[in-house]
Amino acid sequence: xxxxxxxxxxxxxxxxxxxxxxxxxxxxxxxxxxxxxxxxxxxxxxxxxxxxxxxxxxxxxxxxxxxxxxxxxxxxxxxxxxxxxxxxxxxxxxxxxxxxxxxxxxxxxxxxxxxxxxxxxxxxxxxxxxxxxxxxxxxxxxxxxxxxxxxxxxxxxxxxxxxxxxxxxxxxxxxxxxxxxxxxxxxxxxxxxxxxxxxxxxxxxxxxxxxxxxxxxxxxxxxxxxxxxxxxxxxxxxxxxxxxxxxxxxxxxxxxxxxxxxxxxxxxxxxxxxxxxxxxxxxxxxxxxxxxxxxxxxxxxxxxxxxxxxxxxx
Amino acid sequence: xxxxxxxxxxxxxxxxxxxxxxxxxxxxxxxxxxxxxxxxxxxxxxxxxxxxxxxxxxxxxxxxxxxxxxxxxxxxxxxxxxxxxxxxxxxxxxxxxxxxxxxxxxxxxxxxxxxxxxxxxxxxxxxxxxxxxxxxxxxxxxxxxxxxxxxxxxxxxxxxxxxxxxxxxxxxxxxxxxxxxxxxxxxxxxxxxxxxxxxxxxxxxxxxxxxxxxxxxxxxxxxxxxxxxxxxxxxxxxxxxxxxxxxxxxxxxxxxxxxxxxxx
Ligand SMILES: Cc1cc2nc3c(=O)[nH]c(=O)nc-3n(C[C@H](O)[C@H](O)[C@H](O)COP(=O)(O)OP(=O)(O)OC[C@H]3O[C@@H](n4cnc5c(N)ncnc54)[C@H](O)[C@@H]3O)c2cc1C
Ligand SMILES: Cc1cc2nc3c(=O)[nH]c(=O)nc-3n(C[C@H](O)[C@H](O)[C@H](O)COP(=O)(O)O)c2cc1C
Ligand code: FES
Numbered sequence: 001x002x003x004x005x006x007x008x009x010x011x012x013x014x015x016x017x018x019x020x021x022x023x024x025x026x027x028x029x030x031x032x033x034x035x036x037x038x039x040x041x042x043x044x045x046x047x048x049x050x051x052x053x054x055x056x057x058x059x060x061x062x063x064x065x066x067x068x069x070x071x072x073x074x075x076x077x078x079x080x081x082x083x084x085x086x087x088x089x090x091x092x093x094x095x096x097x098x099x100x101x102x103x104x105x106x107x108x109x110x111x112x113x114x115x116x117x118x119x120x121x122x123x124x125x126x127x128x129x130x131x132x133x134x135x136x137x138x139x140x141x142x143x144x145x146x147x148x149x150x151x152x153x154x155x156x157x158x159x160x161x162x163x164x165x166x167x168x169x170x171x172x173x174x175x176x177x178x179x180x181x182x183x184x185x186x187x188x189x190x191x192x193x194x195x196x197x198x199x200x201x202x203x204x205x206x207x208x209x210x211x212x213x214x215x216x217x218x219x220x221x222x223x224x225x226x227x228x229x230x231x232x233x234x235x236x237x238x239x240x241x242x243x244x245x246x247x248x249x250x251x252x253x254x255x256x257x258x259x260x261x262x263x264x265x266x267x268x269x270x271x272x273x274x275x276x277x278x279x280x281x282x283x284x285x286x287x288x289x290x291x292x293x294x295x296x297x298x299x300x301x302x303x304x305x306x307x308x309x310x311x312x313x314x
Numbered sequence: 315x316x317x318x319x320x321x322x323x324x325x326x327x328x329x330x331x332x333x334x335x336x337x338x339x340x341x342x343x344x345x346x347x348x349x350x351x352x353x354x355x356x357x358x359x360x361x362x363x364x365x366x367x368x369x370x371x372x373x374x375x376x377x378x379x380x381x382x383x384x385x386x387x388x389x390x391x392x393x394x395x396x397x398x399x400x401x402x403x404x405x406x407x408x409x410x411x412x413x414x415x416x417x418x419x420x421x422x423x424x425x426x427x428x429x430x431x432x433x434x435x436x437x438x439x440x441x442x443x444x445x446x447x448x449x450x451x452x453x454x455x456x457x458x459x460x461x462x463x464x465x466x467x468x469x470x471x472x473x474x475x476x477x478x479x480x481x482x483x484x485x486x487x488x489x490x491x492x493x494x495x496x497x498x499x500x501x502x503x504x505x506x507x508x509x510x511x512x513x514x515x516x517x518x519x520x521x522x523x524x525x526x527x528x529x530x531x532x533x534x535x536x537x538x539x540x541x542x543x544x545x546x547x548x549x550x551x552x553x554x555x556x557x558x559x560x561x562x563x564x565x566x567x568x569x570x571x572x573x574x575x576x577x578x
Binding site: 034064070073074075084257 | 354355356359360361362363364403535536537538539541542543544545546547548549550556575576577578
């Protein structure tokens with residue numbers, strides 16, 4: 001047998017750890033494309049994924065933006081849903097129980113208009129059956145009065161993360177970082193230093209689509225968040241930088257459309273990945289992707305993802 | 315996975331796409347499907363997402379769609395060769411029978427504006443002579459050939475048909491279809507079911523209120539998922555809450571919608 005021949009691996013181990021959380025595989029449904037967890041059961045049973053993350057939840061229901069709320073632009077998608085959601089109570093009452101009974105690992109994505117909102121949401125979720133809390137401090141549709149997303153302001157990022165970690169008790173906090181900042185590593189370190197169990201990145205990018213004929217924006221509110229294939233290269237870079245600099249897990253996302261995209265994030269150093277727009281394009285994608293990653297590891301003689309994680313050669 | 319069976323050019327930029335779909339027939343009556351005949355990352359700009367289309371007619375292992383060419387995805391669908399695989403997710407959403415289980419026993423005014431003709435044939439087929447369709451286009455440029463309308467009559471024997479173009483350049487009457495509709499409502503009030511541009515649907519809500527008739531609207535909104543998860547398609551109701559066109563619609567009680575704040 002030639003020296004470099006790969007010996008097929010019989011049954012690769014897909015499980016990953018995000019701090020104290022044991023996930024059966026590294027594929028998570030991202031916030032905003034999986035409803036409150038149960039809606040896509042027929043295509044993608046939530047319990048088959050590493051975890052599902054809810055649509056961003058606020059303390060009270062939010063109505064969101066007027067339409068049109070989405071437009072395709074180039075090879076990507078721009079959305080300005082405006083964070084419409086049913087509110088924390090409705091999620092806890094209607095969705096969380098069935099999700100947990102089905103055996104799903106559930107992350108609650110939370111968003112607020114003030115730092116206090118984040119803390120209150122977190123303390124309420126700390127009393128619930130959710131498995132972790134993802135702080136959405138990075139949505140391009142959500143800004144604090146200063147105009148930046150909460151997560152781009154180092155002081156606010158530090159205090160929100162710290163206070164939520166305290167309020168969360170033993171539940172892990174995942175801080176979802178904004179993508180367009182001068183120094184992503186500095187922000188990721190702030191999350192780490194203030195007790196986040198992991199960081200996730202990237203959120204959609206601030207973007208604009210214009211109709212030349214009418215000279216109007218194609219979305220009712222003007223700008224929105226760009227997601228899908230065009231943002232993958234930026235996401236990979238941000239993930240690679242953070243994974244090198246941090247000792248907590250990095251969860252990578254942005255434009256993942258197949259297993260090769262997902263594995264590139266692992267090579268860049270991600271512990272796990274989330275799929276957003278890819279689920280809108282194909283609700284069965286996460287399940288297929290898990291199978292494809294499993295086969296790829298097997299064919300390449302790899303026992304688990306640890307053998308390629310962060311293996312990017314620079 | 316479905317397969318393209320035929321694409322018929324109906325004229326006026328309209329095409330009838332027939333798909334072989336395992337499991338068909340389905341109850342259509344306003345329900346829709348997500349269609350895609352291109353790769354996951356899209357085939358050129360603007361083809362990332364599947365597209366929603368009303369089910370036009372349904373038969374054994376077969377469904378048809380009325381497709382008006384307006385952009386990249388509709389152009390791709392309109393040029394499919396027979397045998398091409400087409401991803402089909404459907405039927406989706408709620409139909410007229412969900413809103414009025416007894417609908418087939420009543421006589422209705424059907425109103426279609428432009429590509430809003432899409433869902434009408436399956437409703438006409440269920441109603442036969444109890445259907446009177448008012449079908450309007452802006453001009454002759456988007457009207458399908460009259461042969462297509464004659465074919466429609468095969469599916470809905472004795473259904474009545476009134477056609478119009480706003481500028482009078484095509485076959486049928488000149489002006490908005492709401493004009494002959496209003497004449498009919500005066501003489502013989504009947505419930506209305508409609509599909510078309512938002513201003514037309516909003517005007518029909520006013521007419522339905524004026525003549526005190528029930529009104530069901532098959533509404534459109536830009537959709538990313540069609541499955542209730544992304545909230546792209548959320549529209550406002552008069553009670554202050556929102557509904558998802560893809561889940562709680564597309565067929566909805568047209569008198570409950572906050573039409574002044576619907577921008578699609
Ligand atoms: C429930 C539902 C049923 C539909 N049924 C039919 C049908 O039976 N026949 C048919 O021809 N079309 C139907 N449509 C509209 C159809 O989905 C769009 O025309 C199509 O997505 C356009 O794709 P495109 O890539 O060709 O053009 P795009 O470049 O995506 O769009 C071209 C133009 O159409 C507008 N548009 C895009 N999507 C929609 C939408 N969902 N509703 C209204 N305007 C839109 C855009 O603003 C743009 O100006 C339906 C839409 C919905 C939501
Ligand atoms: C329709 C839509 C809604 C979204 N809603 C949320 C949200 O509520 N909270 C959040 O943190 N991210 C939200 N996102 C961002 C995604 O979770 C993800 O970070 C981003 O889309 C990049 O990944 P992708 O390219 O795989 O989509 C949303 C994205 C889309 C497309
Ligand atoms: S299109 Fe996604 S919720 Fe209706």
